[in-house]
Amino acid sequence: MAEDEEPEEGAEEGKGGGAGKILLILGGINTLGLLGLAAFVVLGGGGEAPMSPEKGMEAAEMQAAAAARPGGAEGEPGPMMELGTLVVNLREPTGDRYLKTKIQLELDSEETRAEVESRLSQIRYQITMLLSGQRVADVQGPESMEALRKAMIRRVNASLSKGRVVGVWPDEWIVQ
Structure with missing residues (x-):
């Protein structure tokens, strides 16, 4: 019986790993976006805005x-x-x-x-x-x-x- 329960626990752990990967990917995308925004602001943002x-x-x-x-x-x-x-x-x-x-x-x-x-x-x-x-x-x-x-x-x-x-x-x- 103990042997039957072990694979079930491992199967559940494998299912939970996908959510962690998604969070890791979203965190990486968020970090890249913030770095891009910071670079845009620091480097001048594309020049002077057109005059109204x-x-x-x-x-x-x-x-x-x-x-x-x-x-x-x-x-x-x-x-x-x-x-x-x-x-x-x-x-x-x-x-x-x-x-x-x-x-x-x-x-x-x-x-x-x-x-x-x-x-x-x-x-x-x-x-x-x-x-x-x-x-x-x-x-x-x-x-x-x-x-x-x-x-x-x-x-x-x-x-x-x-x-x-x-x-x-x-x-x-x-x-x-």
């Missing part, structure tokens, strides 16, 4: 603004003009959040100063309307602030007929 159309337009706007500056991209900044302090309610469901900002406009030339001064109320209104339509999440963080700066430049330039504003620089930016 939005990023391309932003780059073109920045180049145009730099070219419009009196000294070019690396030159001296253009004449600055203080727009003053603006306090706007932000578009929040509770309605109790606001943004306080103090803005300076960088002009393309000194001649633009007279045009901006004559349209100061219109320019302040355009910027106030733009900012009051934003949520708290839209006015916080570097990407959001940069997008708002560009939108302010577009709005101000739409109000001008001769000169151009090449930069909008917030001196103060408080969200409460």
